[in-house]
Amino acid sequence: MAVTKAKPASVKSGSATYAAKDIQVLEGLDPVRKRPGMYIGSTGLNGLHHLIWEVVDNSVDEAMAGFCTRITITLHEDGSCEVQDNGRGIPVDPYPSGPHKGKSALEVVLTVLHAGGKFGGEGYKVSGGLHGVGVSVVNALSKKLIAEIDRDGTRFKQEFVDGGKPKSKIQKVGASPSKTNGTSITFYPDPEIFASEGVEFVARTVLERLQTIAFLNRDLEVVFEDKRAGKKDKVTYQYKGGIIDFVKHLNVSRESLFNKVASYEASESDQTLEIALQWNTGYYEGIYGYANGISTIEGGMHVEGFKTALTSVVNKYARSSGGLKEKEENLLGEDIREGLTAIVTVKLREPQFEGQTKAKLGNVSIRSFVQKETNTKLEEWMLENPTEANRIVKKAVAAAQARIAAKNARNAVRRKTALSGAGMPDKLKDCQSANPADSELFIVEGDSAGGTAVDARDPQTQAILPIRGKILNVERARLDKMLKNTEVQALITAIGGGVGNDEFAAEKARYHKVIILADADVDGSHIRTLLLTFFYRQMRPMVESGFIYIAQPPLFSTEVGKEKTYLKDESAKEKFLAANPNHKKEFQRLKGLGEMDWQELRSTTMDSATRTLLQVNVEEAAEAENIMSVLMGDDVESRKSFIQKNARDVRNLDF
Numbered sequence: 251m252a253v254t255k256a257k258p259a260s261v262k263s264g265s266a267t268y269a270a271k272d273i274q275v276l277e278g279l280d281p282v283r284k285r286p287g288m289y290i291g292s293t294g295l296n297g298l299h300h301l302i303w304e305v306v307d308n309s310v311d312e313a314m315a316g317f318c319t320r321i322t323i324t325l326h327e328d329g330s331c332e333v334q335d336n337g338r339g340i341p342v343d344p345y346p347s348g349p350h351k352g353k354s355a356l357e358v359v360l361t362v363l364h365a366g367g368k369f370g371g372e373g374y375k376v377s378g379g380l381h382g383v384g385v386s387v388v389n390a391l392s393k394k395l396i397a398e399i400d401r402d403g404t405r406f407k408q409e410f411v412d413g414g415k416p417k418s419k420i421q422k423v424g425a426s427p428s429k430t431n432g433t434s435i436t437f438y439p440d441p442e443i444f445a446s447e448g449v450e451f452v453a454r455t456v457l458e459r460l461q462t463i464a465f466l467n468r469d470l471e472v473v474f475e476d477k478r479a480g481k482k483d484k485v486t487y488q489y490k491g492g493i494i495d496f497v498k499h500l501n502v503s504r505e506s507l508f509n510k511v512a513s514y515e516a517s518e519s520d521q522t523l524e525i526a527l528q529w530n531t532g533y534y535e536g537i538y539g540y541a542n543g544i545s546t547i548e549g550g551m552h553v554e555g556f557k558t559a560l561t562s563v564v565n566k567y568a569r570s571s572g573g574l575k576e577k578e579e580n581l582l583g584e585d586i587r588e589g590l591t592a593i594v595t596v597k598l599r600e601p602q603f604e605g606q607t608k609a610k611l612g613n614v615s616i617r618s619f620v621q622k623e624t625n626t627k628l629e630e631w632m633l634e635n636p637t638e639a640n641r642i643v644k645k646a647v648a649a650a651q652a653r654i655a656a657k658n659a660r661n662a663v664r665r666k667t668a669l670s671g672a673g674m675p676d677k678l679k680d681c682q683s684a685n686p687a688d689s690e691l692f693i694v695e696g697d698s699a700g701g702t703a704v705d706a707r708d709p710q711t712q713a714i715l716p717i718r719g720k721i722l723n724v725e726r727a728r729l730d731k732m733l734k735n736t737e738v739q740a741l742i743t744a745i746g747g748g749v750g751n752d753e754f755a756a757e758k759a760r761y762h763k764v765i766i767l768a769d770a771d772v773d774g775s776h777i778r779t780l781l782l783t784f785f786y787r788q789m790r791p792m793v794e795s796g797f798i799y800i801a802q803p804p805l806f807s808t809e810v811g812k813e814k815t816y817l818k819d820e821s822a823k824e825k826f827l828a829a830n831p832n833h834k835k836e837f838q839r840l841k842g843l844g845e846m847d848w849q850e851l852r853s854t855t856m857d858s859a860t861r862t863l864l865q866v867n868v869e870e871a872a873e874a875e876n877i878m879s880v881l882m883g884d885d886v887e888s889r890k891s892f893i894q895k896n897a898r899d900v901r902n903l904d905f
């Protein structure tokens with residue numbers, strides 16, 4: 251999912267003694283309430299959860315600085331979120347002079363934008379950075395916030411209301427209940443700010459993030475407690491192995507190539523790296539990059555440096571061990587990365603986040619650092635672990651052979667297309683328009699549904715290609731096999747932009763909407779997943795251009811009088827029942843496209859005036875690829891449990 255990020259914080263070194271005077275002061279909180287999106291990305295659910303990340307990141311910073319071993323996140327029954335840590339406690343001493351004279355440091359941290367330890371604190375060598383817009387932003391967007399600080403045996407408390415207004419000065423409320431220092435921030439998100447999607451936190455979203463934080467911060471204890479009505483849950487994450495455990499966790503559902511996880515770390519002046527990697531017997535690569543604890547889904551310099559060195563180290567080893575003969579070509583990076591799971595986490599000052607979603611690390615200096623360290627440390631690891639190293643080489647050689655086979659298969663398809671001239675596949679019912687911008691191609695599962703779709707279409711702009719899903723469905727194999735499938739060949743010819751990652755040209759595509767129309771059952775979602783993986787792998791520009799869609803045939807039907815009414819999904823059904831409280835007729839759960847006649851298929855699913863389409867983005871297509879590796883992997887148990895878990899709402903299988 252695309253996450254919009256706020257401005258990265260900068261880190262400067264300052265004086266050795268940290269006191270209130272060191273906290274720099276920029277501005278009040280009004281701008282935050284005026285333009286919340288600027289600070290937390292959005293005011294939807296993403297933005298709401300951003301408030302938690304913001305507060306937690308402060309505690310994580312305290313942990314990174316070596317002062318905190320446990321962070322507890324509690325979702326309270328009254329809708330608030332509490333983040334508690336056993337760090338040093340936010341300073342409470344009053345400002346001796348200046349515009350904030352007399353105010354406590356705590357109050358300034360919570361009421362002044364960009365104030366905080368990150369700007370000048372000696373203890374904060376490396377900052378969480380990206381989320382570091384400051385906890386004052388959380389205060390600004392909360393209807394109430396309570397800060398409780400334990401320092402040197404005393405409990406301090408200060409409360410804020412209505413977007414960060416202090417209710418009173420900081421108070422000493424007695425002795426600390428426990429002997430340790432620490433900070434607790436309890437905030438109530440302002441429902442007026444988060445009006446569009448509400449203020450209810452989603453436990454699963456929080457859990458996922460907290461688990462990642464625990465993996466990235468070895469040994470840090472991260473406790474989650476859900477105390478909300480009907481939700482009771484308590485989970486503790488703590489990993490002695492850190493990112494080694496992270497890699498094992500990512501590979502649990504897969505069959506690993508060997509048991510060991512390679513890992514190394516390094517640091518130089520202002521930057522550090524930690525890398526862990528392992529291969530599985532699958533075909534996909536998963537390199538997960540982090541910079542200062544922030545996920546860099548678009549990659550960046552750290553990941554580039556890692557990939558470059560990995561390619562060179564493995565080739566060097568392959569040559570010297572005889573795994574690769576003298577006359578054979580070098581292995582490509584993609585061959586070596588097949589089945590690789592890796593965590594590349596770096597910490598640095600002033601991280602530059604670039605790219606569409608500000609999730610790509612731009613600092614050039616980190617590339618050579620990661621490359622240099624990987625070159626020496628990974629080579630050492632391979633020399634010390636020859637059994638594992640030889641397996642890596644063997645797998646990469648097999649991947650290279652498969653790559654060459656796939657290329658030959660693509661060339662064969664291309665030659666065939668060229669021989670038959672502009673000849674379109676027999677199965678394709680093309681549209682009359684020759685303008686790609688208003689042409690749509692429906693890929694329809696099954697010949698019979700294909701026939702109905704032909705009747706239902708607008709022949710001017712809508713083309714139909716029936717595809718027999720079963721054929722794809724049974725193949726547990728690489729994409730090169732998929733290319734040998736005649737249905738897929740027809741698809742390539744119909745789209746007309748070529749095939750393969752280097753050659754595909756979206757500007758030659760004959761349709762700017764390619765719409766997958768499959769049944770709402772397990773087979774249907776399997777086919778969707780396969781096709782999405784195919785587009786992601788072989789026609790990625792189609793996905794990047796937003797040309798790939800998923801049709802949304804209705805899930806339910808019911809009768810109103812003599813008329814059949816179709817309802818898109820569960821929420822449409824609920825809305826319908828709310829509007830028709832006396833409706834007694836049953837609801838049918840629609841499984842197949844075959845249950846509708848052509849008029850119904852047209853109005854519910856195909857007619858551009860009345861249908862809804864899901865546009866597929868790159869991350870969703872990438873996720874389909876992950877799902878495919880679970881569906882097609884050798885681990886029967888996780889495949890079974892995955893299908894069972896997702897069978898209730900088969901649409902989940904897509905994303």
Ligand code: 0RA
Pocket residue numbers: 268308309312335337338339340341366367371373433
């Ligand atoms: C600035 C200085 C010091 C601690 C902190 C900030 C701090 C901030 C947060 C936010 C959440 N938990 C936190 N824990 C600590 C150090 C003050 C000193 O020298 O004692």
